[in-house]
Amino acid sequence: GAVVSQHPSWVICKSGTSVKIECRSLDFQATTMFWYRQFPKQSLMLMATSNEGSKATYEQGVEKDKFLINHASLTLSTLTVTSAHPEDSSFYICSATGGSGGTEAFFGQGTRLTVV
Amino acid sequence: GQNIDQPTEMTATEGAIVQINCTYQTSGFNGLFWYQQHAGEAPTFLSYNVLDGLEEKGRFSSFLSRSKGYSYLLLKELQMKDSASYLCAVSMNRDDKIIFGKGTRLHILP
Numbered sequence: 021g022a023v024v025s026q027h028p029s030w031v032i033c034k035s036g037t038s039v040k041i042e043c044r045s046l047d048f049q050a051t052t053m054f055w056y057r058q059f060p061k062q063s064l065m066l067m068a069t070s071n072e073g074s075k076a077t078y079e080q081g082v083e084k085d086k087f088l089i090n091h092a093s094l095t096l097s098t099l100t101v102t103s104a105h106p107e108d109s110s111f112y113i114c115s116a117t118g119g120s121g122g123t124e125a126f127f128g129q130g131t132r133l134t135v136v
Numbered sequence: 137g138q139n140i141d142q143p144t145e146m147t148a149t150e151g152a153i154v155q156i157n158c159t160y161q162t163s164g165f166n167g168l169f170w171y172q173q174h175a176g177e178a179p180t181f182l183s184y185n186v187l188d189g190l191e192e193k194g195r196f197s198s199f200l201s202r203s204k205g206y207s208y209l210l211l212k213e214l215q216m217k218d219s220a221s222y223l224c225a226v227s228m229n230r231d232d233k234i235i236f237g238k239g240t241r242l243h244i245l246p
Contacts, residue, residue: 065236115234
């Protein structure tokens with residue numbers, strides 16, 4: 021199956037700093053990438069949808085100025101958590117569509133963010 | 137609004153069969169996914185149903201009824217490693233957006 025690589029797998033940062041998470045499709049062109057957040061023992065909550073070369077579409081309640089998404093190419097999307105606070109600590113997962121599986125979404129490994 | 141319902145937790149015995157149900161009401165529907173997720177890991181793909189009916193894939197089968205907004209995941213010959221969360225997710229027309237249910241935590245007893 022198609023491979024999506026997400027980096028870093030975990031990060032600890034100080035409150036007030038910014039963190040960038042990368043999501044790369046390694047063997048296919050990802051026309052659409054999704055960013056999810058998952059709190060402990062809860063399901064994945066969609067944060068935003070990004071298409072290459074256009075602005076991301078954010079879900080209701082997600083601050084677009086705080087969670088900056090850039091989808092500069094068909095193989096790379098980045099999520100930057102700006103001015104992170106402890107309540108932003110969560111598991112962030114990207115997924116991408118556009119591989120040979122049709123509309124199947126392929127997930128990155130996830131990033132565990134801890135803000136101290 | 138979008139609504140995807142599935143039971144929060146289920147318990148079954150090793151070697152048995154378990155059925156996890158999912159009902160949905162969404163504005164737009166392309167198809168329905170089932171994913172398995174072990175704690176601390178990303179979800180892994182199990183199945184994708186577009187048309188009504190049952191699709192079998194080894195020990196796992198998935199059923200869809202579009203008219204009823206209903207799906208189930210059937211797991212046979214349960215193994216301890218099947219202990220995980222099972223996520224029902226709907227692919228919607230707009231942007232192929234995928235919305236997840238809250239997940240069902242399945243506990244397997246020896």
